[in-house]
Amino acid sequence: MPVSYKHIAPFFSAGQNRVSRWFSYIGLGVGVLLLLCSIQMYININHLLKDRNPKTDGFDYISVTKIITNENMAEDHSFSEAEIKELKGQSFISDATPLMANKFLVKATGGSALPFTTDLFLESIDNSFIDTIPADFTWREGQDVLPVIMASDYLELYNTVFAPSKDLPQFSAKSISAVMVQIECYAANGEVYIFKGHVVGLSDRINSVLVPPNFLDWANKKFGNSKKLNPARIFIKTKDANSPELLSFLQQKNYSINKDKSKFGRIKQVLQAIVSGLSGFGILVILLAMMLFSFYLQLMIARSKDNLQLLLTLGYSPKWLSRTVAKRWVPVYTIIVLSALAATMLFQYYFQHFAMKGREELSMIIHWSVAVVAMLLLALSILINYKMVSKLVHKL
Amino acid sequence: MAVFLIATYEYHLTKNIALFFNQEQQTISDVWKQDVIFNKAEQVHIVAPSGSGKTSLIHFLYGLRKDYEGSILYNNNNIKDFDAEKFAQWRQQHISIVFQDLRLFTEQTVLQNLEVKRVLAPYHTESKITDMAKRLGIESKLGKLCKTCSYGEQQRIAIIRSLLQPFDFLLLDEPFSHLDEANRMKAMELMNEEAAARNASIILADLKQIDYFKADRVLVV
Numbered sequence: 133m134p135v136s137y138k139h140i141a142p143f144f145s146a147g148q149n150r151v152s153r154w155f156s157y158i159g160l161g162v163g164v165l166l167l168l169c170s171i172q173m174y175i176n177i178n179h180l181l182k183d184r185n186p187k188t189d190g191f192d193y194i195s196v197t198k199i200i201t202n203e204n205m206a207e208d209h210s211f212s213e214a215e216i217k218e219l220k221g222q223s224f225i226s227d228a229t230p231l232m233a234n235k236f237l238v239k240a241t242g243g244s245a246l247p248f249t250t251d252l253f254l255e256s257i258d259n260s261f262i263d264t265i266p267a268d269f270t271w272r273e274g275q276d277v278l279p280v281i282m283a284s285d286y287l288e289l290y291n292t293v294f295a296p297s298k299d300l301p302q303f304s305a306k307s308i309s310a311v312m313v314q315i316e317c318y319a320a321n322g323e324v325y326i327f328k329g330h331v332v333g334l335s336d337r338i339n340s341v342l343v344p345p346n347f348l349d350w351a352n353k354k355f356g357n358s359k360k361l362n363p364a365r366i367f368i369k370t371k372d373a374n375s376p377e378l379l380s381f382l383q384q385k386n387y388s389i390n391k392d393k394s395k396f397g398r399i400k401q402v403l404q405a406i407v408s409g410l411s412g413f414g415i416l417v418i419l420l421a422m423m424l425f426s427f428y429l430q431l432m433i434a435r436s437k438d439n440l441q442l443l444l445t446l447g448y449s450p451k452w453l454s455r456t457v458a459k460r461w462v463p464v465y466t467i468i469v470l471s472a473l474a475a476t477m478l479f480q481y482y483f484q485h486f487a488m489k490g491r492e493e494l495s496m497i498i499h500w501s502v503a504v505v506a507m508l509l510l511a512l513s514i515l516i517n518y519k520m521v522s523k524l525v526h527k528l
Numbered sequence: 529m530a531v532f533l534i535a536t537y538e539y540h541l542t543k544n545i546a547l548f549f550n551q552e553q554q555t556i557s558d559v560w561k562q563d564v565i566f567n568k569a570e571q572v573h574i575v576a577p578s579g580s581g582k583t584s585l586i587h588f589l590y591g592l593r594k595d596y597e598g599s600i601l602y603n604n605n606n607i608k609d610f611d612a613e614k615f616a617q618w619r620q621q622h623i624s625i626v627f628q629d630l631r632l633f634t635e636q637t638v639l640q641n642l643e644v645k646r647v648l649a650p651y652h653t654e655s656k657i658t659d660m661a662k663r664l665g666i667e668s669k670l671g672k673l674c675k676t677c678s679y680g681e682q683q684r685i686a687i688i689r690s691l692l693q694p695f696d697f698l699l700l701d702e703p704f705s706h707l708d709e710a711n712r713m714k715a716m717e718l719m720n721e722e723a724a725a726r727n728a729s730i731i732l733a734d735l736k737q738i739d740y741f742k743a744d745r746v747l748v749v
Contacts, residue, residue, distance in 0.1 A: 134647075139647050140644065143633060439633055442631055442633065443644070445631065446644070446645055446648065447615075447648055447649070448616060449616035449617065450613065451613055452616075
C-alpha cells in the first residue's frame with residue numbers, strides 16, 4: 133500500500149482553527165462568485181447594448197462638433213487640419229471627413245409655385261459618407277442647376293410644420309425631386325447669383341442641406357468673404373458608436389456627438405465601470421480569503437512543526453509532504469469553485485428568464501469564458517496553496 | 529576524519545574530520561582527525577565517554593548536522609552536498625537510526641509511530657510489527673499512546689522502528705541505555721538478524737563496550 137495522506141494525517145493538529153478555515157472557504161466562494169457574475173454581467177451588457185442603431189454597411193456615421201459652453205462661446209469652434217488628422221488616427225475611428233459649410237449668404241425661394249423665402253445654409257461632404265448618392269448629384273462650373281441632398285427630417289418638418297402654417301403644398305419623398313427651388317447666393321459685393329436648386333435625394337444619415345463639394349469650394353471662393361474655411365462639423369465613421377474608447381476619447385477632447393447614437397454607449401460605459409469595480413472587489417475578496425487561508429496554514433504547520441520535522445528526519449521527502457498536504461485541499465477548492473460556477477449559472481438563468489423576460493439576445497447559459505475563468509481560478513488556488521504549503525514545509 | 533560509502537556501500541570519514549569544538553580531546557581519538565572507512569556488512573562499535581562527541585558523530589553520519597570540518601562521503605558522494613530530497617531518499621533506503629533521544633511521536637499510538645515509518649519504504653509487512661513487538665515484550669503497548677510508555681519501552685519502539693525499512697547501515701546511539709540485560713540481548717539479537725538479512729552494517733555507539741555486540745572493529749573516540 134503506497135504511503136498517503138491518511139498515514140500522516142494524525143501528525144497534524146488541524147482542529148483548533150476551524151473558524152478561520154471556514155471563513156477563508158466562504159471568502160473564496162464569495163470572491164469567485166462575485167468575479168464570475170461580474171464577468172457574465174459584463175458580457176450580458178455587451179450583448180444587450182450592442183447594435184442598437186441601424187447600420188447600413190456595418191458602420192455608424194456620427195457628426196462631431198466642439199462643445200460650446202458659456203465660457204468658450206467667443207472662441208473658434210472649427211476643427212484644424214491637425215485635429216481632423218488626430219481623429220482619423222484613432223483605432224476606433226475608421227474614417228473622418230469634414231462637413232464644409234457655406235461662407236456667404238444663401239437664400240431659397242420657391243418662386244410662384246411655392247411662395248416662400250428663407251435663409252438657407254449649404255454644406256458639402258465627401259460622397260462616400262452619404263448614404264444615397266443619386267447619379268445626378270454632380271455640378272460643373274457654369275451649370276445653373278444645383279443638385280441638393282436634403283435630410284429626410286427636413287422634409288418631414290416642412291410637410292408637418294412649415295407647409296400647413298404657410299398654406300403651401302406638401303410633398304412626398306418622390307415628388308420633392310420634381311420641385312425646383314431658387315437658390316440665391318449673395319457675394320460680398322452684393323451681387324446675387326441664382327441657381328436652380330433640385331432635390332435629387334434625401335438622407336437619413338446627415339441632417340443638412342448637401343450640395344456637391346466642388347460647388348461649395350467654388351462658391352466659397354467666389355462669394356465668400358471669410359478666409360477661415362475650417363469646418364465646424366466632422367463626420368466620423370466607426371464600427372461602434374457605443375464603444376467606450378470612442379466615448380472617452382470624445383469626452384476627453386471636449387467634443388460633442390449626437391446623444392441618441394451614443395446613449396447606449398454611455399449607459400454601457402457606466403454599467404461596465406460598475407461591473408469592473410465589482411470584479412475588482414471580487415478579486416480583493418479572493419486575495420483576502422487566500423491570505424486568511426495562508427494564516428490558517430501557517431498556524432497549522434507551526435502547531436505540527438515538531439511532528440513534521442520528525443517526519444522529515446525519518447526520511448519523508450519535503451516535496452512529497454508538501455504535495456500530499458496541499459492535495460488535501462484540492463477537493464475543497466474544487467467544490468468551492470464549482471459551487472460558485474453553478475451559482476453563476478443559476479444567476480444567469482434567473483437574470484435572463486425573469487429580470488430580462490427571456491430576451492433572445494441574451495443566453496440562458498453562461499458564456500464559455502466564465503467557465504474558463506472558473507477553471508483558471510481553480511488551478512490558481514491549487515497552485516498558490518501548494519506553493520504556500522511547500523514554502524512552509526521547506527522552512528522547517 | 530571523513531566517512532565515505534562507495535559503490536559497495538561504505539562511509540569514508542576523511543582524515544581531517546573534526547568537531548568544531550573540543551579539538552584537544554580529539555587528538556587521541558580513533559575517529560576524529562583520522563581517515564576512517566565503514567564498509568557495508570561490517571559491525572563497528574564506537575566507544576566514547578560522555579562529551580567526546582559520540583552523538584555528534586552519529587548525527588553527522590545521518591546528515592542531521594553539518595558543523596564539522598572534513599568530509600563524510602557516502603559512495604564517494606559528500607553528504608554535505610545532498611539536498612533535502614536526496615536526504616529523504618537516502619534515509620528511506622540506505623540509512624536507519626536509533627536516536628539517543630528516541631524522537632518518537634509521543635501524542636500518537638505506538639502502532640502509528642511504527643506504521644508511519646514502515647509505509648514509507650515497506651520492507652516488512654504490517655504483521656511483522658506485531659512479531660517484533662512480541663519479541664521485545666511491548667506487544668500490549670501497540671494501541672497505547674507513546675507518551676504513556678516507559679522510557680525503556682519507548683527505546684524498544686525506536687529500535688523496532690529502525691528495523692522496518694531497508695538499510696545498508698544502522699546507526700545506534702546508546703540504544704540500550706534504559707533496558708535491562710535480558711531486553712538488551714533480545715534487542716541486539718533482533719537487530720543482528722535484521723542487519724544480516726540485509727547484509728547491512730551496524731555502527732553502535734555507546735559509553736562503554738557492549739559484550740554481546742560482536743563487533744568487527746572497536747573504535748575509541
